[in-house]
Amino acid sequence: MKIALCSSFVPFVNGGYRNIVEWLEAMLLEQGHQVERIYLPEADEPQLLFKQMAAYRFVDLSAADRVICFRPQSHLIPHPNKVVWFIHHLRVFYDLWDSEYRSFPDDARHRGIRDALCAVDTAALAEARRVFSNSQVVTERLKRYNGVDSEPLFPPVYQPERFHFRSMNDEIVCICRIEHHKRQHLLLEALAHCTTPVKLQLAGVGGAGYARELHALIEAHGLQEQVTLKERWISEEEKEHALADCLAAAYVPLDEDSYGYPVLEAAHAQKPLLTTTDSGGPLEFVQHASNGLICEPTPAALAEAMDRLWRDRDEARRMGRAAQARIEALKIGWPHVIERLLA
Numbered sequence: 143m144k145i146a147l148c149s150s151f152v153p154f155v156n157g158g159y160r161n162i163v164e165w166l167e168a169m170l171l172e173q174g175h176q177v178e179r180i181y182l183p184e185a186d187e188p189q190l191l192f193k194q195m196a197a198y199r200f201v202d203l204s205a206a207d208r209v210i211c212f213r214p215q216s217h218l219i220p221h222p223n224k225v226v227w228f229i230h231h232l233r234v235f236y237d238l239w240d241s242e243y244r245s246f247p248d249d250a251r252h253r254g255i256r257d258a259l260c261a262v263d264t265a266a267l268a269e270a271r272r273v274f275s276n277s278q279v280v281t282e283r284l285k286r287y288n289g290v291d292s293e294p295l296f297p298p299v300y301q302p303e304r305f306h307f308r309s310m311n312d313e314i315v316c317i318c319r320i321e322h323h324k325r326q327h328l329l330l331e332a333l334a335h336c337t338t339p340v341k342l343q344l345a346g347v348g349g350a351g352y353a354r355e356l357h358a359l360i361e362a363h364g365l366q367e368q369v370t371l372k373e374r375w376i377s378e379e380e381k382e383h384a385l386a387d388c389l390a391a392a393y394v395p396l397d398e399d400s401y402g403y404p405v406l407e408a409a410h411a412q413k414p415l416l417t418t419t420d421s422g423g424p425l426e427f428v429q430h431a432s433n434g435l436i437c438e439p440t441p442a443a444l445a446e447a448m449d450r451l452w453r454d455r456d457e458a459r460r461m462g463r464a465a466q467a468r469i470e471a472l473k474i475g476w477p478h479v480i481e482r483l484l485a
Contacts, residue, residue, distance in 0.1 A: 143484070144176045146203045148219050149212035150184035150194075156347075156375065157319055158297075158403045159213050159229055162276070165300040166210075166483075169476045178206070184215065186232055188246055188255050195262060210483060211270075218266045225483055226270045228280060228292060230399040235259050236287050237397070243323070264288040274482065277400035277423045295482055296474045299403055304378070305410035307462065308386035310455055313341040313370075314416065314448060315384050316392045318404050320348035320373065323396045325439070326356055328418075332444030334363035338452040342392075343384060345372040385411035390451045390458060394439065397422040409433070409469055414461035416447055427472070433465035 147170075149163050163179060170177050180201070184194055198218035203209050209221040217226045231237070234244050235256045246252050267273055267290045274295040275281040284290045299305075318324050326344050333342050342365075344356070353373050360369050376384070385391065391408030393415065400423035405415055409427070415434030417424040428434040435450065437443040451458050469475075 144178075144205065144207045145170055145484075146178045146180055146206040146209045146221075147212070148180045148182075148201075148203070148209060148216040150214060150216055151181045152185070153183055161300070161403065162227070162229065162297045163212055165298075166479070168300065169480060173480065182216070184213070186234055188252060191232075191255065191259065208484070214263070215266075217270065218262070220269065224270045225272050225274070226267060226292075227274045227276065227295060227483065228267075228284060229276050230280060231263070231283060231287065232259065233399075237283060260287060264290065272485075278426050279397075279423045280399050293482070295479060296472055297400070297403075298474050298476050298479060299406050299410065302406075302410045302469075304382050305407055306382075306386055307412040310389050310458060311341075311387050312339060312452065313343050313384075313388045314390045314392050314451065315343045315345070315388045315408075316394075316404070317343075317345045317376065317381055317384065317407075318393065318395075318402065320344065320346045320353055320356070322349070322352050324348075325394045325396060327352075327359055328394055328439060328441065328444060329392055330356060330359045330363065330365065330369065331441035332448060333365055333368060335441050335445035336449050336452075337445075338449045339368070340389070340448050340452040341368045341370070343370040343372070343388070345370075345374070345376045345381075345384070347373060347375055381407065382411075385413060388413060389455075390414045390416055390434075390462075392416040393421070393424055394418045394444070395421055395424070396439075399423055401427040406469070406474065409465035412459075412462040412466045414451065414458050415465060416444070416451070418444070427468060429464075429468070431461070433461050433468050435461075 167177050195215050201219045209224045211217040211226045213229050273292040275292045278294050281292045281294050284292045391413050393404045415428045417428050418439040430436040435447040437447045
C-alpha cells in the first residue's frame, strides 16, 4: 500500500510529536508498504494561522492509497481515504484558552479566530474515514470541542526491547523537554523537602529562560550534589542506561495530552512512575501504588513519594514489574496500531 504520513512541525524543535510519525514510518516499511513522510511548518500565532491552514488544502496526495494525519493542522489535507491519528488541538485556542499559556488578549478578534478554527477543525475531521486519538484525554477533548467521536490508540515506542531493568540506584530520572509546563521546577522544589539521600536527573532541551530558573533553584536549595541537569537531548544509549539503573522515573507535566514516551520508556525498563493528580494523560497509565505513585502537585507531596521510593526498594521493584505488565493490558504495541490504522 502507498501510505502518506502527514504532520506539522516546529522548525528546530524535536520531541514525541516527530517520533510518532517516524517510528510508524519505520514499522510500515518493515511490513513492505511504500511510505512518504510529509511535514509542513506550523506556528501557533493567530496572524499566521489561516494562511498555514490554507496551504494544507492545496496539498495533492492523490497518488497515495491512504493518508494518515497527525499533528494539527495536517488533518486539513483532503483525501478520500484519510485517517487521522489526532495528537492534540492547537491547545491555546481550546482547553488552554483561559490559562497563562495564551499570549494574546481575550477580545472579539481572537475569539472570532478561535471560533473559526474550531469550525474548520470540525469540518476537516468529519472528512476522515476514521479518527483515532493518542489518549482518552484527547478523545474527550475531541468530543467536547468538535463533537467528534474517536478511538484512543496508544502510541508505542520504537524497539521497546532496548529498555531493560539492570539495577536500582538512588536516582529518579525525568527525561523530557525542559519547559515550564513539564514542571521540572516542581521536582526540584520537592527534592529540597526530601529526608532521604534520593537524587534527581533532569535531561532535555527547551527554553533558556526556564533552564536558568532551574539552575537558580538548584543553587538556592543547595542541591548541587543531588541533581544532575543535562540541558541537551541525551542519546538513546544514555537514556537506556539511565532507565536501566535508576530508582524510578518522574513525569509531572500539567494536563498533558497523553501518557508520554517518558512513562512508556520507564515502564519497558520495569521502573515505577511518579506523577501528579493533574498530569492528564499519564493518569491513563499510572495506577497509584500498583505501577507507580500519583500525588498532589505540591513539593511536600512529591517529596513524600520520592522518599517512599527510596526507602522501600521492594515496593519500587514490584511497581516496576507491574508497569511493564500494564503495557500488555492496554495493548500498546505496533501490531495493534498498524492493524487499526490500516483497517
